[in-house]
Every structure is written in C-alpha cells, then in structure tokens.
Amino acid sequence: MRIGIAGYGKLGRSLELLAERSEDVEVLGIFTRRDPREVDTYGAPTLPFSSIGEYKDEIDVLCLCHGSSFDLPTLAPILAESFNTVDSFDNHKDIAGYKAQMDAVAIQNSHTSLISIGWDPGFLSLMRLYISAFVPGGSVNTFWGRGVSQGHSEAIRRLDGVKKAVQYTVPREDALTLASLVCHNLSDTDRHRRVCYVVAEKGKEDLISSKILSMQNYFLGYETEIHFISDEEFDKYHHSLSHRGRIYSLGSSGRYREIKHSLYLDLEIGSNPDFTASIMLSGARCVYKMQTEKRYGAYSIFDVPPSYFASDKSENVMKCL
C-alpha cells in the first residue's frame, strides 16, 4: 500500500514513523504547505502541497493529518475528489454533516473515505455503541483526560491578547465516583472540568478570563480554571502529549433488576498523535481493501465490518474469536 501524508504536524510525523516501520506500507510523500526544504522528516520525501494532484494515480490512500477546526472541513472534500482518504476529524457535533459532504464527493469520484477514525471519535465510539447494545439497561459515561484538547486550546489562542494557551480536559473526581456506583448518564459538563494555562499580554488577563468563561459550547457551564503563567513556565511544563479515555457502564438484569453488571475501560495514551496515527494507519488498510472491492463513499468506523481491521483476514480473525 502506497500512502501519502497530507499535513506534517505532530500527527503527520507520528504517522510517518509508524508507516516506515510497517512492511506493507510505503510512504510515497509528505505534502506540506511549508517550504519542503525546511521540513525535517524521518526519511520520507517532502513535496509541496500544491503539487499533490500530480500524485493522484500513485497514492493508494491519502492520510489527512490536518486539524479539525479549519483545515479538514475545507481541504478534505477537495482531496476526496482525487484520492481515497482517511482522517480523524473530531468535531463530534459536525461529524454527520462532514460525512454527508465527503460521501457525495467520494461516490461521484469512485473513491473510498474513512472519516473520524482516532481513539475518540473512533475506538471509544465503538465501545459506546457495543456497550449500549449489549449491557442490559446500561449507562455509558465517557471521561476524557487529563489531556490537552486541541480545539479548546485553539479557541483560547484566537482571543485578543493571548500569546500562548493550552487547555487540559480533566475528569471530575465526584463524577468518576458517581459513574462507578450509579446507573445514570451524566452530562459532559458534569463529567469534566477545564483547566487552562495562558500566556497573556500584560493587563489583558481579566478580559481574557471573562471571554473564556462565557464561550458557548467550549467553557460555559463547565467548572473552569484559568492560570496565567510566564512564557518560560509555559515552554517548560506544557508539552505533554499524553491523554486518557475511560468508560464506565453499569447495567442490571433479572426479575427485580437485582443482578448487576459493570464494565470499566481505561485507555492510557502515552502520546495522543502516536496513538491516533496507529488507528489511522489501520484505517488506511481498510480503505485500501474496500476500494479494491469497489465500496465507494464515505464511511465511519460504524460502517466497516470489524474483520476489515484484522491484518490477515482468515487467520488472525479466528485467533481473536
């Protein structure tokens, strides 16, 4: 399988290293909007993003490693005209619309796209779906973090007077306890608090604080902490890439609902981009198989039979059963 990597931030770099180590994958090129001569890769050739169309027939699957906030929504539908694609688009509430848009383009051009495949959305989405179907009367509570939310960090960085900013999503301790004891679905604001570290221009702290706290969908309604710190402190302490995802489910059965069932999943991720890249590369293999079977269109992980994710269909699949 010959892949291309579009976008070379942390995710693209993780994907390159992983692909270079995989015997079945060849990285044909990394497409960047920066000056390709100034991009230091693990070894794959860098090419100008503007030339990507020339590689239309040489790339089996193009891995889209751009951000979800601005780049993917505009670039992905254009790239899906010329390529089979895989991405980890993660704006949960916009996924349905994004999928419809990608589906139309992919079908029209006889391409296959697998969208929103990372650890969440992606792996944990699968868990939620299967838990909802299998655990009788089951609650499902997902906790993210402690880890950086790119979307929330970006939202702060766009504010006037902000020089640097990072936002950690942190599970609320009381909610973790509650989810492990009571069969009840908690809201997102009940489950998480948001901890922000900001480097600000002098005198603008109060205004920034009030703007953060009133930001709808991002901070409003959440328990939010804001710490203004120095440039040095920021650079020294805030470069962790780790993340965590936990799911609690409680259910019951029996004549009087007296029989209890519980499920606990704890995913500790040393590097968010590395783990996401690993799932995306697995998704790229699916896209490659589906494309050879002429299964065109845009798919989410829910549309793909699990067997497509086994490296060798007949043997490894049966080993897992």
Add this chain to the structure above:
Amino acid sequence: MRIGIAGYGKLGRSLELLAERSEDVEVLGIFTRRDPREVDTYGAPTLPFSSIGEYKDEIDVLCLCHGSSFDLPTLAPILAESFNTVDSFDNHKDIAGYKAQMDAVAIQNSHTSLISIGWDPGFLSLMRLYISAFVPGGSVNTFWGRGVSQGHSEAIRRLDGVKKAVQYTVPREDALTLASLVCHNLSDTDRHRRVCYVVAEKGKEDLISSKILSMQNYFLGYETEIHFISDEEFDKYHHSLSHRGRIYSLGSSGRYREIKHSLYLDLEIGSNPDFTASIMLSGARCVYKMQTEKRYGAYSIFDVPPSYFASDKSENVMKCL
C-alpha cells in the same frame, strides 16, 4: 420481530425475560424437549421441540439456547435449514468449522445465521481484534473468571463415579500482575488456574483426580485444584452464575519505543446467562435486519458492521460517535 427460543435452560430463561421486556420483540414460543406442561416459563407458550418445523414461517429469528458441547453442533445446522438463527456457540477452537457448516446450510436455504455471539466469544473477541489493530505493538491478554466454565464442568461430570461437579476458571494473580506490567502475550495455561468441586462416589476420589488432571485441552498443563465435597455443601455453595472477563493490553511507540500505551478492560457479569442473553437478543435484531436485506449465510460478530447493533441507525449511531 417474532422470535422463538429453542432450549429452555438458564440461557433460554434469561432470554425470555429480556425479550418480554423489549417492546420490539414478541416471543412466539419456547421449544423444549421436556414435557411442555412441566416447564414453568415467565409467560411465553411452551411447545414440543418436535413441532418446531410447523412454525417455520411465523418465526423471524430462532434463538438457539442449547449447550455448545453436544446439542448445538448437531441441532443448529438442522434448524438453520428452516430458520434464521442466532447462537452463542463457544468452543473457541471449533468455531471456524462450525461457521463453515452453518454458512453452507444458511446460504442454501436463504437464511441468515449469526453464530458465537456472547460475551466471549463475542464482545471480548471484538475487543481483542480492535486492540490488535489499534494499539501499536500491543500485547493482548484475556483473563476469564472467577466463574464457572460449563464445558469443563461437563467434562468432569462425564467421569465414572462423579455425581456432581463444577469447575471455576480463576485468573492467576502472578499473571494478572505480569500482564499489567510487561508487553508479552501469556499462554492460556499461564493465565488461568482451574478449581474443581466434585461430589463423588465413595472410594473413587483418587481415580477421578488422576483422570481430571490428565485430561488434554481441559486440565493438563493447568494448575488445578480438586476439592471433594458433600452433596449438601455442593447444593449450598455452588450455584453462582457470575463471571468476569478482563483484558490487558500494553503497547509502545516513538523512535525508541519509549512511549507507552495501556488498555484495561474489566467486565463484571452478575449473571452469565443474563448477559449472554442480552448480547444474543441484540444479535437477533441484527439477523432480522440482515435477512430483510437478503444478506444470507452464517456470520460471526466480525462480519457485521457495528451500526447494525445500534437500535436506531441514524440517530443512536451518531450519538455514539
């Protein structure tokens, strides 16, 4: 969806109660080889197993609740001639052969069968497959128990001189620790020990012990404990239906494999038959959908797109993403 329940042991009974509570499901009948007048159900009509063929056109999906050791391998392929079926056949090493047999019958008769769908094989099989695909360089260790293994209990009961017997599969503490610390796949015998409680005829204890310990595929190579107990003690203490399944996975990424990832899943099941029934009923809904789409043949959970397990495709699926 009108279902039939074939076999009315603990699993059939759990399935009946669950189905009666589901608005979208009607239990058309329970088919038993016992005298139907002597079978006390939650309310569904009992019918002689021999009459099952008469209900061929009235049952959408037949839920096979027979045991995996003897009944399913012989009965299921016959029933798949006349019905769409779902079962939780759990002899891991025979699944491939069983599936091929069911597939041939189902295709020939334009029926759909979903096989081996319970919590393991089934739910945990899915977890193993996705973990293998997604966790970079990941180990996967599954631990069963403490809980009763029907197959192992039956194997003991067949021995001469055994009146009653139950076998608990128990994770080895050293293996649990190892799996949480080291990225290495442990063997089944490394991970589990087998604890047996037997009511025996007087004087036959030694012979029974040596026969148990030398039984290939079941006890040979395992750390095995055998306790001979009285009839009264057996009846008093050995009717728990609970079970447990845990999966540990460790992986690594990064240039020097210095970045660590870990996954821990803990499924605590209050009642094995209740939980298995819940997954089977969810599987019956899939079979029903697939049959209307003329997807004939025998499928394992690996062949079915996850979205088929969502109760309402468009809405609930997106909620999980």
